[in-house]
Amino acid sequence: MGALMLQGTGSDVGKSVLVAGLCRAFANRGLTVLPFKPQNMSNNAAVTIDGGEIGRAQALQAIACRTEPHSDMNPVLLKPQADMTSQLIVHGRVRGTLGTDNFLEGRRPLLAEVLESHARLRAQCDILVVEGAGSPAEINLRAGDIANMGFARAAGVPVVLVGDIDRGGVIAAVVGTRTVIDPADAAMIHGFIINKFRGDPALFEDGYRSIERLTGWRGFGVVPWLPQAARLPSEDAVILERPGQRDSGRRLIACPILPRISNFDDLDPLKLEPGVELVMVPPGQPLPAEAALIILPGSKATLADLAAMRAEGWDIDIRAHHRRGGAILGLCGGYQMLGRRISDPQGLEGVAGNIEGLGLLDVETVLSPGKALRRVEGVALGANFAGYEMHIGETGGADTARPFARFADGRCDGAIDPREQVMGSYVHGLFADAGLRDALLARIGAVSTGRDHRHDVDTALDAIAEALERHLDIAGLIDIARIADGG
Numbered sequence: 001m002g003a004l005m006l007q008g009t010g011s012d013v014g015k016s017v018l019v020a021g022l023c024r025a026f027a028n029r030g031l032t033v034l035p036f037k038p039q040n041m042s043n044n045a046a047v048t049i050d051g052g053e054i055g056r057a058q059a060l061q062a063i064a065c066r067t068e069p070h071s072d073m074n075p076v077l078l079k080p081q082a083d084m085t086s087q088l089i090v091h092g093r094v095r096g097t098l099g100t101d102n103f104l105e106g107r108r109p110l111l112a113e114v115l116e117s118h119a120r121l122r123a124q125c126d127i128l129v130v131e132g133a134g135s136p137a138e139i140n141l142r143a144g145d146i147a148n149m150g151f152a153r154a155a156g157v158p159v160v161l162v163g164d165i166d167r168g169g170v171i172a173a174v175v176g177t178r179t180v181i182d183p184a185d186a187a188m189i190h191g192f193i194i195n196k197f198r199g200d201p202a203l204f205e206d207g208y209r210s211i212e213r214l215t216g217w218r219g220f221g222v223v224p225w226l227p228q229a230a231r232l233p234s235e236d237a238v239i240l241e242r243p244g245q246r247d248s249g250r251r252l253i254a255c256p257i258l259p260r261i262s263n264f265d266d267l268d269p270l271k272l273e274p275g276v277e278l279v280m281v282p283p284g285q286p287l288p289a290e291a292a293l294i295i296l297p298g299s300k301a302t303l304a305d306l307a308a309m310r311a312e313g314w315d316i317d318i319r320a321h322h323r324r325g326g327a328i329l330g331l332c333g334g335y336q337m338l339g340r341r342i343s344d345p346q347g348l349e350g351v352a353g354n355i356e357g358l359g360l361l362d363v364e365t366v367l368s369p370g371k372a373l374r375r376v377e378g379v380a381l382g383a384n385f386a387g388y389e390m391h392i393g394e395t396g397g398a399d400t401a402r403p404f405a406r407f408a409d410g411r412c413d414g415a416i417d418p419r420e421q422v423m424g425s426y427v428h429g430l431f432a433d434a435g436l437r438d439a440l441l442a443r444i445g446a447v448s449t450g451r452d453h454r455h456d457v458d459t460a461l462d463a464i465a466e467a468l469e470r471h472l473d474i475a476g477l478i479d480i481a482r483i484a485d486g487g
Helices: 015-028 056-064 103-122 149-155 170-180 201-215 227-231 237-241 264-271 302-312 314-323 333-337 434-443 453-471 474-485
Strands: 002-008 033-036 039-041 045-047 053-055 076-080 085-090 093-099 127-131 159-164 189-197 218-224 251-256 276-281 293-296 327-331 341-344 353-356 364-380 383-396 405-407 422-425
Touching: 002 015, 002 149, 002 474, 015 033, 015 056, 015 127, 015 453, 015 474, 033 056, 033 103, 039 103, 045 056, 045 364, 045 383, 053 056, 053 076, 056 127, 056 453, 076 103, 103 127, 103 149, 159 170, 170 189, 170 201, 189 201, 189 474, 201 218, 218 453, 218 474, 227 453, 251 264, 264 276, 264 434, 293 314, 293 333, 302 314, 302 333, 302 341, 302 353, 314 327, 327 333, 333 383, 333 422, 383 434
Parallel strands: 002 127, 002 159, 033 127, 039 076, 159 189, 189 218, 251 276, 251 293, 293 327, 327 422, 341 364
Antiparallel strands: 045 053, 076 085, 085 093, 341 353, 364 383, 364 405
């Protein structure tokens, strides 16, 4: 049938959620649907069925299509590191780094590989739903672009532009995009969607018609604010900048926002537990003394983030929490930080060297080039779980004799201190399983709902798809997608 690409007037306008919702809506109409994002930049990633890694949003969109995530769905993934460089992932595998000195030149040759993935996916589905990155209005990045119009024109994929009315200035954002981009790029855009509207859409009718008149593009509808989106994993760290509401009646879990925090969507199931208050602590604020549990999250630059933690004084807060008998859990890079030492003899994260850890677990980590990328299942804290590993480095020491988890293949993972107060694990996605979440929360005196988080995500996708069916011209979008096949 073809392909359709959603691009945005800026970052965080809701492209990822809309793509997921459209994937589910098209699938509910009996179409075979697949998601695609040519280039993504995120430290939240998922392991694919072919043993690679892609952005978390594309993994969610695959779920929306009721299919398995595959590395072709996000052929180029950039994972920001500490020293103004990004790890380059191509077709699910590490290929090197891109920095300020080689970013534009380094990505230009990747278009051919992006188009290869696009062609493979197009051959497998009725409709491919493509997500852009950032905005085509970033004309300073247009040369060598593979994420937005550079891809759309090379692949012949029609575009619909998404504007976020909640942030204000949506008329200027959409019309301004039409004004600044190249006329040949503008010709690829067949319409627009207004997203995140609160209130009565009739109040925006004049604005909507003004956009149509000033751009020459047709409108495909106004999408209301979708509260169900809060139940979906997020890969954009912008969400971490928004303070949550404090509720003293719940058990407090605190997580520091490290400069290169990764896979923070691990915590989403905890965020949705009514008996828990999850606080993501930004730089400049102490870790709350009343926390029952501190979680040290994953990191794309463990040594640099550990140094940043000390600069914030969070290490002092963590040690005080430990002396008070508080529980501590480290995930992936956070697990490495809890040990006695982290060594990077080959300079995989920058300059070769080592750093003293927090010393709360009797383990040491040596970073090495081989990257563990695999789905795993097993038992942890007496409960079954399924998740994935995504890390470099090997960790060993006395506390690994008390592993956090035992995998179904017989391997062990992580470590627990003799007092069972401090725990560490390399497994991502642990808390999606109700049994393990129940076991963890019971340790801090919190009662879990026992809800199936994966079912909650699937239900949210259905609700979003239903909303899009009501508020968007879905048939019109399918007609636009046919243009990509010359229909």
